[in-house]
Amino acid sequence: MVGFQEILVATLSSILAPIILLSIYRLTLHPYAKYPGPLLGKLTSLRAAYYAHNGDMHLDIERCHQKYGKFVRYRPNAIVVNSPEGYQDIYGTGKKVKKAKSYKVHGITNLIGIQDKKDYAKQKKIMQPGFSDSANREHEPTMIRTIDTFIEKISENETQEKATDGWSNPKNMTLWCNYLTTDVVSKVIFTTSWDLLTSTANHGITETFKTIVRLTGVLHQWPTLRNYELSALLFLPHLAWSAPSLKKFSLSVMSRRYDMGEKDPSIKDVFGLFSTARDPDTGELALAPLDVRRNTGNFIIAGSDTTASSISASFFYLARNPTAYAKVAQEVRSAFPSVSDIRAGPTLNNCVYLRAAINESLRMAPVATQPLWREADPGGCIVDGQQISEGLNVGAGIFSLHHRPEAFPDPYKWDLERWIVDPSKDEEAEKERIKEMSRSFAPFSVGPRQCIAKNFALMELMLTMANVFYQLDFESAGKLGEGKKGAGWGREREGEFQFKSYFTSYMDGPMIRFKKREA
Numbered sequence: 073m074v075g076f077q078e079i080l081v082a083t084l085s086s087i088l089a090p091i092i093l094l095s096i097y098r099l100t101l102h103p104y105a106k107y108p109g110p111l112l113g114k115l116t117s118l119r120a121a122y123y124a125h126n127g128d129m130h131l132d133i134e135r136c137h138q139k140y141g142k143f144v145r146y147r148p149n150a151i152v153v154n155s156p157e158g159y160q161d162i163y164g165t166g167k168k169v170k171k172a173k174s175y176k177v178h179g180i181t182n183l184i185g186i187q188d189k190k191d192y193a194k195q196k197k198i199m200q201p202g203f204s205d206s207a208n209r210e211h212e213p214t215m216i217r218t219i220d221t222f223i224e225k226i227s228e229n230e231t232q233e234k235a236t237d238g239w240s241n242p243k244n245m246t247l248w249c250n251y252l253t254t255d256v257v258s259k260v261i262f263t264t265s266w267d268l269l270t271s272t273a274n275h276g277i278t279e280t281f282k283t284i285v286r287l288t289g290v291l292h293q294w295p296t297l298r299n300y301e302l303s304a305l306l307f308l309p310h311l312a313w314s315a316p317s318l319k320k321f322s323l324s325v326m327s328r329r330y331d332m333g334e335k336d337p338s339i340k341d342v343f344g345l346f347s348t349a350r351d352p353d354t355g356e357l358a359l360a361p362l363d364v365r366r367n368t369g370n371f372i373i374a375g376s377d378t379t380a381s382s383i384s385a386s387f388f389y390l391a392r393n394p395t396a397y398a399k400v401a402q403e404v405r406s407a408f409p410s411v412s413d414i415r416a417g418p419t420l421n422n423c424v425y426l427r428a429a430i431n432e433s434l435r436m437a438p439v440a441t442q443p444l445w446r447e448a449d450p451g452g453c454i455v456d457g458q459q460i461s462e463g464l465n466v467g468a469g470i471f472s473l474h475h476r477p478e479a480f481p482d483p484y485k486w487d488l489e490r491w492i493v494d495p496s497k498d499e500e501a502e503k504e505r506i507k508e509m510s511r512s513f514a515p516f517s518v519g520p521r522q523c524i525a526k527n528f529a530l531m532e533l534m535l536t537m538a539n540v541f542y543q544l545d546f547e548s549a550g551k552l553g554e555g556k557k558g559a560g561w562g563r564e565r566e567g568e569f570q571f572k573s574y575f576t577s578y579m580d581g582p583m584i585r586f587k588k589r590e591a
């Protein structure tokens with residue numbers, strides 16, 4: 073007779089044996105076995121999934137590089153590298169890598185998720201005209217009108233008290249910048265507005281965005297992606313609700329936009345480009361309805377909280393650095409004769425202190441802080457001198473790259489002067505220094521899969537901050553978002569803006585109050 077104990081032993085060993093064998097393989101014969109890294113990370117992707125879930129991944133990667141060096145085996149099949157050479161080898165032009173299979177969580181037939189290079193090129197060709205310089209010039213007036221509304225709202229005093237000193241009540245900038253950028257993106261991509269700045273009706277959607285971005289980040293590290301929808305429902309129900317919610321929202325955006333298009337076929341926007349494009353070979357619509365929906369959802373999210381976080385970070389640091397604030401204020405206020413002269417162009421580009429402040433804020437608080445995994449093509453690829461076998465993943469932690477002390481002395485200090493040519497030093501050497509810094513600076517990524525909307529986003533950042541400086545004074549009104557003692561490894565520096573590294577970064581605050589400048 074077979075006893076209970078025998079059954080237990082047989083069951084356990086049939087489960088455990090393959091796990092033990094796989095673990096031994098991963099630690100010995102696996103092509104990544106020679107790279108150092110946390111033991112748990114060598115054995116299972118669940119470790120990375122844990123850090124994606126709690127939002128500390130940028131710090132965890134930083135700590136790993138400090139402990140293990142330039143190359144870290146972060147997951148059984150994935151290494152992260154921290155060097156400008158490695159970064160270029162992974163993300164630069166003409167490299168033998170493609171987006172990793174984990175991008176399937178975005179859908180495999182939309183601009184962010186497409187793996188296949190030929191399919192990607194086709195879709196990029198459709199989207200690109202929506203973000204060209206001439207398209208950006210067409211987007212600009214809409215952007216400026218929305219920024220005007222933003223300035224009206226943030227300088228309002230929402231309290232009941234009688235006006236006393238002209239200052240607004242403190243505003244949570246993560247919230248208000250999200251309203252701004254979401255309204256801009258909805259107008260520019262879909263010729264619709266959800267009016268987050270002027271109405272509270274749609275404020276709930278920002279929670280959906282945040283949750284979907286968190287879910288996406290965890291799934292990017294998920295060990296078995298085969299049934300990721302099911303896995304998400306089972307293991308992450310507190311996040312999984314956001315997927316149907318985003319789907320519903322995207323469908324409503326699309327149906328409104330289709331209705332508008334029927335009434336007025338002359339509407340020109342980015343949605344129009346990708347929803348009506350035809351395949352040159354077949355004459356059929358180039359994007360199936362599902363692809364249109366996925367791209368819709370992706371644009372809503374990629375275009376809103378990324379830019380919002382970058383603007384919030386700029387407010388955070390400028391409000392805490394009075395010398396920098398004074399320089400930017402002086403520069404912007406003397407550059408333009410009137411508000412209506414603040415337009416994209418050479419004068420705005422010459423506001424180097426403003427641009428340096430934005431660069432430095434993007435350096436300290438980049439928005440895509442999980443490794444953007446890439447997979448080696450057939451034949452493998454070379455990353456900073458290392459041969460990577462076909463199918464294995466490589467990536468870089470942008471937070472670590474942005475804090476390399478070799479490129480950025482005193483890396484945790486926000487210092488816009490590091491981007492400015494020091495006139496007391498040799499000009500050529502200074503230019504060389506800044507060029508060297510730029511090699512370790514990639515907030516929008518680089519190469520073929522860099523942000524398609526980089527110039528659009530930079531225009532939004534520059535126009536928003538220039539308008540704010542021109543029309544308002546602002547100051548810090550609380551510690552929200554700062555590091556503090558006891559907040560955990562890497563989160564204790566007071567002058568540093570904290571964030572959660574979900575698939576994109578999530579911040580809290582800063583609290584800022586505003587006052588209209590005397591005309």
Ligand code: HEM
Pocket residue numbers: 183184196257370371374375376378379382439440444515516517520521522523524525526528529530
């Ligand atoms: C400061 C603001 C922004 C930052 C820092 C940023 C950063 C990035 C980064 C790092 C990537 C590469 C992602 C990857 O490799 O998986 C990316 C891709 C992308 N971004 Fe942005 N982004 C910003 C704003 C925007 C805006 C405003 C839009 C749309 C209106 C947008 C749309 C996209 C799209 C569609 C992609 C995929 C491009 C492709 O694979 O061809 N982004 N962005």
Ligand SMILES: *[C@@H]1O[C@H](CO)[C@@H](O)[C@H](O)[C@H]1NC(C)=O
Pocket residue numbers: 229230231233234235236237238239240241242
């Ligand atoms: C605005 O509200 C704050 C309280 O949050 C108050 O101290 C300030 O005096 C008010 N300013 C105006 C112009 O009403």
Ligand SMILES: *[C@@H]1O[C@H](CO)[C@@H](O)[C@H](O)[C@H]1NC(C)=O
Pocket residue numbers: 244246247278552579580581
């Ligand atoms: C500030 O806004 C963010 C983003 O909506 C939110 O998560 C946070 O709770 C807000 N914080 C405060 C103190 O209001």
Ligand SMILES: *[C@@H]1O[C@H](CO)[C@@H](O)[C@H](O)[C@H]1NC(C)=O
Pocket residue numbers: 424425427428429431491492506510513
């Ligand atoms: C900002 O960063 C870019 C690199 O992305 C660099 O080329 C540019 O010189 C920097 N500008 C300023 C003013 O810091």
